[in-house]
Amino acid sequence: MIRVVLADDHPIFRDGLARSLADAGDIAVVGQAADGDQAVALALALQPDLVLLDVSMPKGGGLGALTRILQMAAPPPVAMLTASEADDDVMQAIGLGAMGYVLKGVGADELIAIVREVAAGRSYVSAGLAQRLLVAMRRRKAVAAEPNPLDDLSKREEDILKLVATGKSNREVGEALDLQEKTVKHYMTSILQKLHVRNRVEAAMLARQHLRA
Helix, strand or coil: CEEEEEECCCHHHHHHHHHHHHCCCCEEEEEEECCHHHHHHHHHHHCCCEEEEECCCCCCHHHHHHHHHCCCCCCCCEEEEECCCCHHHHHHHHHHCCCEEEECCCCHHHHHHHHHHHHCCCCEECHHHHHHHHHHHHHHHHHHHCCCCCCCCCHHHHHHHHHHHCCCCHHHHHHHHCCCHHHHHHHHHHHHHHHCCCCHHHHHHHHHHHCCC
16 A cells, blocks of 8 residues: 555645545555644654645645655655646755655546656656746756856956946945045946946946846
8 A cells, every 4th residue: 555644735625635545446545734744743653655745835835844854764755736837836846855746637547646656756747847847947057057247357346336236426436435436437447348348337237137135
């Protein structure tokens, strides 16, 4: 038997899910939880073969419970139950260590098959979600790989650019940083060259996109 702990804060949905899984014959729902704390407690006490966690629950939510369950000495596989198809939700759950991501609209037969797969140590994400996840991961990787054009600036140049980005003149920048106006102009010339921009307006626009807080 595949022993499952099921966590969802909607009793009607949770009971229906438990009945559907019980119909499989080889799956037993050994514990039901209505919030994150209960899910963690049941996982610790019952040592199930699989935990099904609703993403949105009280007391830490499914993602909080996922993190705590995976800190167990011998954690069971965990699959997330959710109505959300948002890429960020999927990526966060998978990134935290979830073995599966199951949409609540899935049919009973498919859910049973998924439970068997995940309990056996295999991962599951629906084909549609998997494709979107791959696209999102590639997009994030590409963004992460882009060099920050401000990385070549010195700390002083970055401080000046931050003030320029707020609309301050060279004189106002000098007063704020206790520099002479001609010194600020010298720094601005260097900044424009390093950023490969033509004027302070373009530099300010670039700063708003890339400057660190």
